[in-house]
Amino acid sequence: MPGPSRAELLLALADDELILGWRNSEWTGIAPFLEEDVAFSSIAQNEIGHARALYELAARELGTDADTLAFDRSPEEYRSSPLVELRRLEWARTIVRHWLYETADAIRLEALKQSDDAEIAGIATKIDREEVYHRIHAEMWIDRLLASDDARPRLDEAIEELWPYALGVLDDDLRPELVRKVEEKLGRTMPDVEPVSRGQHEAELAELLEEMTMVRRSAPAGARW
Amino acid sequence: MPMVFEVFRRERPGAPMQHAGSIAAPDQRFAEIYAREQYGRRGESEALWLVPRGAIDELGEFVDEFDLKYRRVDGYSIKERLKEARQRAGTLES
Numbered sequence: 001m002p003g004p005s006r007a008e009l010l011l012a013l014a015d016d017e018l019i020l021g022w023r024n025s026e027w028t029g030i031a032p033f034l035e036e037d038v039a040f041s042s043i044a045q046n047e048i049g050h051a052r053a054l055y056e057l058a059a060r061e062l063g064t065d066a067d068t069l070a071f072d073r074s075p076e077e078y079r080s081s082p083l084v085e086l087r088r089l090e091w092a093r094t095i096v097r098h099w100l101y102e103t104a105d106a107i108r109l110e111a112l113k114q115s116d117d118a119e120i121a122g123i124a125t126k127i128d129r130e131e132v133y134h135r136i137h138a139e140m141w142i143d144r145l146l147a148s149d150d151a152r153p154r155l156d157e158a159i160e161e162l163w164p165y166a167l168g169v170l171d172d173d174l175r176p177e178l179v180r181k182v183e184e185k186l187g188r189t190m191p192d193v194e195p196v197s198r199g200q201h202e203a204e205l206a207e208l209l210e211e212m213t214m215v216r217r218s219a220p221a222g223a224r225w
Numbered sequence: 226m227p228m229v230f231e232v233f234r235r236e237r238p239g240a241p242m243q244h245a246g247s248i249a250a251p252d253q254r255f256a257e258i259y260a261r262e263q264y265g266r267r268g269e270s271e272a273l274w275l276v277p278r279g280a281i282d283e284l285g286e287f288v289d290e291f292d293l294k295y296r297r298v299d300g301y302s303i304k305e306r307l308k309e310a311r312q313r314a315g316t317l318e319s
Contacts, residue, residue: 033227035249039262133261140254 006117007061008079011069012198013108014054015080016169018070019205020101021047022212023084024094032091043098043134050127057123071213075206083165085202095145096158099138100166100182106135107177108170142185159186167195229278230256232263234270242274253277 004012024044031037055066062069083101088094109131112124145151166182167175175195183190227249233242245264250256253275260273311317 033249035255035259035263039259042262042266133258137258140258144251144255 006120007058009120010054010058010061012079012081014051014058014069015078016084016101016105017047017054018051019078019080019208020084021045021051022208023087024098026087026089027094039137043137046130046134050130053123053126057119067216071216075201075209078201078205078209079198080201080205081165081169081198082196082200082202083162083169085205085208086162086165087204087208092145092151092154093158093162095138095141096155096162097165098134099142100159100162101169102131102135102138103181103185104166104169104174104178105131107174107181111174139185146186160191163190164193165196167193168197227251228253228256230260230275231278231281232260233274233276234264235272236269237271240271242272245270245273247278248275 021044024040024047028037028041028044031040051070052066055069059065059069083097086097088097106128109124109128113121113128115121115124142155145155163182167178170178179190228251230248230250230253232245232248234245235242248256248259248263250259256275260275264270265273308317
């Protein structure tokens with residue numbers, strides 16, 4: 001079975017970043033405290049910025065443009081992983097999703113940085129330079145919640161719920177590394193579960209796309225902004 | 226209780242550190258991330274200083290009852306007097 005094409009690979013990455021950026025931006029204005037609100041919104045913007053760069057690369061290959069790829073596809077055409085599609089407006093789950101995604105994303109980017117395709121390796125390197133700070137942010141939150149008797153059970157519950165989704169962000173060959181990193185941080189063995197893989201979608205994706213493309217669809221075709 | 230850090234930023238190497246604002250954070254690790262996101266991610270800073278507000282020794286109430294202006298660095302304007310002196314000496318450049 002052939003692997004995904006170059007454009008499919010780029011779209012999977014771009015869709016993950018766009019959808020997660022969108023989800024994280026749902027906290028803008030309502031995060032637990034002001035400084036976190038600013039930081040988390042800024043992280044969300046970074047993700048959307050990565051998506052734009054990736055869509056531009058994919059668009060060149062597919063003979064279209066970044067906006068068309070980001071906004072004009074039907075839900076089934078998105079290649080995002082179910083983890084990023086979930087609407088979980090609750091802080092413990094948000095932080096756990098953020099941390100699991102960033103951990104998986106780091107593994108994926110590390111592999112892409114070794115790519116023979118100079119453009120892919122280059123964009124992965126560029127993206128990773130910003131992701132470093134997302135990881136520091138995610139890890140400091142996890143450390144803080146792990147150390148709190150009040151937060152720990154809620155954290156564990158969220159990890160249990162999201163773990164199969166986290167595995168689904170990565171291809172088979174990269175999953176053992178995610179298991180290793182997560183087990184190392186949590187100091188326990190993760191259950192052997194069936195991953196919720198890319199290719200299937202959560203019902204929440206369609207709702208998200210509906211909202212995300214509302215303004216664009218309201219304008220006549222070919223409108224310039 | 227959040228800690229408050231005063232944030233200073235430097236625009237380019239060699240420039241002075243200037244007060245940028247403050248950050249409230251649960252601890253130093255959070256403060257570093259928040260400062261980076263708020264004062265450093267648009268390329269507006271080349272370096273940041275984070276100073277716990279408690280470490281700042283603030284002095285205030287400077288009295289100047291006798292209006293001793295001449296003791297201030299900017300208290301004395303010699304520009305006019307220099308001009309007069311030059312005029313007298315006939316070396317004033319027009």
